[in-house]
Amino acid sequence: MTKNLPAILGGRAQFDRPLGIVRPCLPPLASIRDRLDGALRTGQLTNNGQYVREFERQLASWLGVRHAVAVCNATLALVLLLRALRDEWRDDTRRDVILPSFTFSATAHAIVWAGLRPVFADVLPDTYTLDSRSVLERVDDSTLAIMGVHVFGHPCEVEELEMIGRRRRVTVVYDAAHAIGSRYRGSRVGCFGAAEVFSFHATKVFPMGEGGAVATNDDGLADKLRLLREFGDPGTGNTSVPGLNARMQEFNALLGLENLTRINEHVERRRAVAGLMRERLASVPGLRFQTVRPLVETNYQNLAVCVDSTGFGLGRDDVDAALRAENIMCRKYFWPPLHLHDAYRGAPQPAGGDLKVTEEISAAILCLPIYSDMTDREASALCDAIERVHSHARGIQALLQSTPEEREPMEASIGRRTAS
Numbered sequence: 305m306t307k308n309l310p311a312i313l314g315g316r317a318q319f320d321r322p323l324g325i326v327r328p329c330l331p332p333l334a335s336i337r338d339r340l341d342g343a344l345r346t347g348q349l350t351n352n353g354q355y356v357r358e359f360e361r362q363l364a365s366w367l368g369v370r371h372a373v374a375v376c377n378a379t380l381a382l383v384l385l386l387r388a389l390r391d392e393w394r395d396d397t398r399r400d401v402i403l404p405s406f407t408f409s410a411t412a413h414a415i416v417w418a419g420l421r422p423v424f425a426d427v428l429p430d431t432y433t434l435d436s437r438s439v440l441e442r443v444d445d446s447t448l449a450i451m452g453v454h455v456f457g458h459p460c461e462v463e464e465l466e467m468i469g470r471r472r473r474v475t476v477v478y479d480a481a482h483a484i485g486s487r488y489r490g491s492r493v494g495c496f497g498a499a500e501v502f503s504f505h506a507t508k509v510f511p512m513g514e515g516g517a518v519a520t521n522d523d524g525l526a527d528k529l530r531l532l533r534e535f536g537d538p539g540t541g542n543t544s545v546p547g548l549n550a551r552m553q554e555f556n557a558l559l560g561l562e563n564l565t566r567i568n569e570h571v572e573r574r575r576a577v578a579g580l581m582r583e584r585l586a587s588v589p590g591l592r593f594q595t596v597r598p599l600v601e602t603n604y605q606n607l608a609v610c611v612d613s614t615g616f617g618l619g620r621d622d623v624d625a626a627l628r629a630e631n632i633m634c635r636k637y638f639w640p641p642l643h644l645h646d647a648y649r650g651a652p653q654p655a656g657g658d659l660k661v662t663e664e665i666s667a668a669i670l671c672l673p674i675y676s677d678m679t680d681r682e683a684s685a686l687c688d689a690i691e692r693v694h695s696h697a698r699g700i701q702a703l704l705q706s707t708p709e710e711r712e713p714m715e716a717s718i719g720r721r722t723a724s
């Protein structure tokens with residue numbers, strides 16, 4: 305009987321069609337058709353049109369901040385923000401930005417594109433966010449900014465980081481690409497530090513295809529960002545700084561306006577689904593979910609778990625392979641950690657120790673599919689598959705560790721069993 309065998313051992317796959325890592329939950333065309341039609345008829349598609357301005361106004365109000373500056377994606381939003389901070393200092397001795405190595409490449413790339421130097425710090429073992437002690441070890445006279453990342457939607461230890469910022473006179477900003485709808489002490493992410501940057505990429509909780517925004521309470525910074533995203537042109541044709549074209553299009557803003565009417569509901573659903581999966585899988589040994597600290601509400605941009613091979617019976621990569629056979633597409637966000645990417649390997653690391661926790665988490669992390677419209681049935685079936693993989697861990701390990709010659713008879717035996 306193969307009924308209860310995992311697919312990798314010849315059983316039937318849990319899902320007939322792939323369960324992707326994300327499933328963008330988008331508004332129906334009908335909800336934007338008239339406005340989109342109007343934009344297409346008038347030809348007003350970009351250059352800070354009416355829907356972009358309306359989106360900025362509504363987003364700022366929903367976040368509880370003075371300004372939301374809409375940008376074409378979060379990577380460029382980060383570049384513009386860092387460039388603005390660099391220009392503000394006018395002091396070329398401050399060139400370093402401290403960030404976690406456990407993040408998406410864009411966080412570090414933006415620092416380099418702004419003409420600054422990334423300095424990687426370690427993360428906390430439970431939330432995977434920037435470890436303030438590691439930051440303290442790295443802050444010095446060349447530090448311009450600290451860039452926390454609210455990874456997978458879990459807010460950083462904002463109080464600790466901002467205390468360091470105040471004491472050492474260093475600006476604290478956040479890459480909040482993952483964290484729209486998350487809260488810390490009841491306040492929405494967006495209002496912390498000097499500024500926070502959101503991503504509205506198709507894969508995010510708030511999908512707009514491409515898009516990003518900088519949230520800030522600093523009027524001067526908001527003005528500077530608006531100037532930078534517009535070629536540095538204050539509207540006179542005489543550019544005052546070398547800016548970029550980083551504008552958002554009207555179509556994306558229309559999706560954003562609709563998303564704002566649904567975001568609370570979507571975040572609630574993600575929390576419910578994550579709660580269901582966490583509870584179901586709590587008894588499976590060797591799985592340690594990202595901790596959600598007290599006073600924190602995460603939006604569960606990602607449902608991340610560290611796989612301990614001793615407890616589970618299989619390492620992270622083997623679990624990933626076994627789940628793929630079930631048609632469950634997980635992702636190893638973020639492996640490898642940035643300091644081991646070719647782009648950053650050998651980057652000078654100042655004193656302050658290694659990045660041990662980062663490397664441990666990165667080697668064990670697996671992000672499971674989670675969506676704003678995931679059904680209980682899908683979530684439960686996903687858990688069934690993980691439980692089954694765990695209970696056949698030995699057989700799976702034997703298969704995956706076998707040589708091609710050894711594998712042939714094993715697969716033949718699976719084939720026989722499949723046929724029986």
Ligand code: T4K
Binds near residue numbers: 482502503
């Ligand atoms: N900071 C952080 C911490 C970030 O994680 C990111 C981006 C940024 C900054 C920069 O934000 P943006 O400049 O992008 O606004 C993805 C995304 O491209 C990237 O936005 C994201 N983080 C990163 C974590 O993930 P990939 O290469 O892993 O994703 P990809 O393209 O393979 O897509 C994943 C799955 O999503 C696919 O299997 C199918 C599905 N998908 C994808 C797209 C593009 C869709 O269903 N629809 C789509 O349109 O990078």
